Amino acid sequence: MNSIPIEVYLSESFGLDDKHASIKPIGSGHINTTMLLSTPKRSLVVQKLNTVVFPKPQLLVDNARLIEQHLSKKQQVGEFNLAIVRHVATTQHDYLVNNNDDTWRALEFIGGSYSEDVVNTVSQAQTAANAFGQFAAALEDFDANKLHAVIPNFHNLAMRAEVFKQVINTDPHKRVAHCQEEVDFCLSQFSLIDELNALAGKVPIRVCHNDTKINNMLFCLDSNDAKAVIDLDTCMPGYWLNDFGDMVRTFCSAEQEDSTALEKVGVREDIFAAIVKGYVEPLKSVLTAAEKQSFWLGAKVMPFMIGLRFLTDYIDGDNYFSIKHERHNLDRAKNQFALYRDIVSKQQVLKAMLTQI
Numbered sequence: 001m002n003s004i005p006i007e008v009y010l011s012e013s014f015g016l017d018d019k020h021a022s023i024k025p026i027g028s029g030h031i032n033t034t035m036l037l038s039t040p041k042r043s044l045v046v047q048k049l050n051t052v053v054f055p056k057p058q059l060l061v062d063n064a065r066l067i068e069q070h071l072s073k074k075q076q077v078g079e080f081n082l083a084i085v086r087h088v089a090t091t092q093h094d095y096l097v098n099n100n101d102d103t104w105r106a107l108e109f110i111g112g113s114y115s116e117d118v119v120n121t122v123s124q125a126q127t128a129a130n131a132f133g134q135f136a137a138a139l140e141d142f143d144a145n146k147l148h149a150v151i152p153n154f155h156n157l158a159m160r161a162e163v164f165k166q167v168i169n170t171d172p173h174k175r176v177a178h179c180q181e182e183v184d185f186c187l188s189q190f191s192l193i194d195e196l197n198a199l200a201g202k203v204p205i206r207v208c209h210n211d212t213k214i215n216n217m218l219f220c221l222d223s224n225d226a227k228a229v230i231d232l233d234t235c236m237p238g239y240w241l242n243d244f245g246d247m248v249r250t251f252c253s254a255e256q257e258d259s260t261a262l263e264k265v266g267v268r269e270d271i272f273a274a275i276v277k278g279y280v281e282p283l284k285s286v287l288t289a290a291e292k293q294s295f296w297l298g299a300k301v302m303p304f305m306i307g308l309r310f311l312t313d314y315i316d317g318d319n320y321f322s323i324k325h326e327r328h329n330l331d332r333a334k335n336q337f338a339l340y341r342d343i344v345s346k347q348q349v350l351k352a353m354l355t356q357i
């Protein structure tokens with residue numbers, strides 16, 4: 001056990017001025033612990049990786065670095081115009097450091113930027129969706145098989161349903177009684193799995209970001225333009241319908257993901273239209289007809305699947321997502337199911353927006 005203050009340890013490890021270093025938490029991610037490490041000359045984003053979620057952190061770094069390199073080449077020839085958040089090497093030419101059983105990495109800090117937990121305007125939605133589209137387009141010629149499956153079956157609803165059924169059977173913390181209605185609701189929705197299965201072989205496997213949450217986008221403080229796509233930890237092969245759906249999930253509601261004001265949770269139709277417009281524009285020459293059709297399923301599946309994951313974690317005793325209070329994951333699940341229900345109820349109008357692609 002070493003007792004060196006963490007800001008000193010990290011500054012030394014990543015070659016910063018350790019005498020004047022300070023550290024403070026930033027962001028609102030649910031998985032890693034994200035901090036800003038500042039010295040008078042340089043700031044870095046440092047992250048303590050959640051090794052329950054990412055048991056092999058080196059795989060995550062390997063994936064991100066391959067993507068950084070690919071995007072850098074595109075940037076040099078003017079084919080990618082967003083900033084790239086690069087990993088920073090240690091003085092030992094490594095990308096991970098261990099301190100008292102914790103694993104840390106550092107990323108270049110993108111100054112003059114901000115992130116949002118809730119989309120404020122239609123133009124913000126279109127800007128962010130367009131940037132996620134540019135990111136996807138720039139990786140269209142990257143061989144998805146080069147990426148490690150950092151979290152196998154990450155967006156596999158059938159597997160998530162199996163884990164859920166096991167957890168409700170064992171009910172380790174006797175919590176099912178507190179959420180029977182949500183449990184029954186989930187069990188009634190698993191025909192979504194058949195809808196997904198029907199797509200197999202029809203939609204191409206792409207490099208997916210897999211976490212296209214609004215707070216994984218950095219905006220320019222000055223212009224409000226998109227600055228960088230961040231949080232590349234779950235970039236893996238998958239279907240773009242998931243990236244589209246996760247934008248719908250996190251951009252469309254005017255409420256935070258854990259809001260308990262369920263009557264206010266729902267899809268803002270103008271934001272949905274802006275996502276479609278923004279995301280499709282950079283991808284229009286590569287999207288297949290089947291892919292375009294699959295986006296509606298993505299819009300339904302993502303709020304449901306993330307809700308299912310929150311509910312599973314609540315029943316399981318909150319081992320995965322970080323929580324601030326005992327029913328936090330249950331609140332999040334209820335919120336996501338309210339959003340999912342609203343999306344399904346607006347099927348006609350939302351699907352019509354998609355047919356215009």
Ligand code: ADP
Pocket residue numbers: 026027028029030031032033034045085107108109110111113114115215216217218230231233
């Ligand atoms: P998590 O995996 O916990 O979601 P993220 O990588 O998404 O962590 O970072 C959490 C937050 O930290 C982001 O929403 C953003 O506000 C801020 N952030 C992350 N990386 C950077 C960066 N390179 N430059 C500036 N801010 C960043």
Ligand code: GN1
Pocket residue numbers: 028029030031032053210211213216231233234257306
């Ligand atoms: C987690 O790390 P963060 O907060 O960006 C989760 C996503 C969920 C999201 C729900 C590795 O993302 O899959 O959609 O929470 N990341 C992981 O808000 O599980």
Ligand code: MG
Pocket residue numbers: 029030215216231
């Ligand atoms: Mg994040």
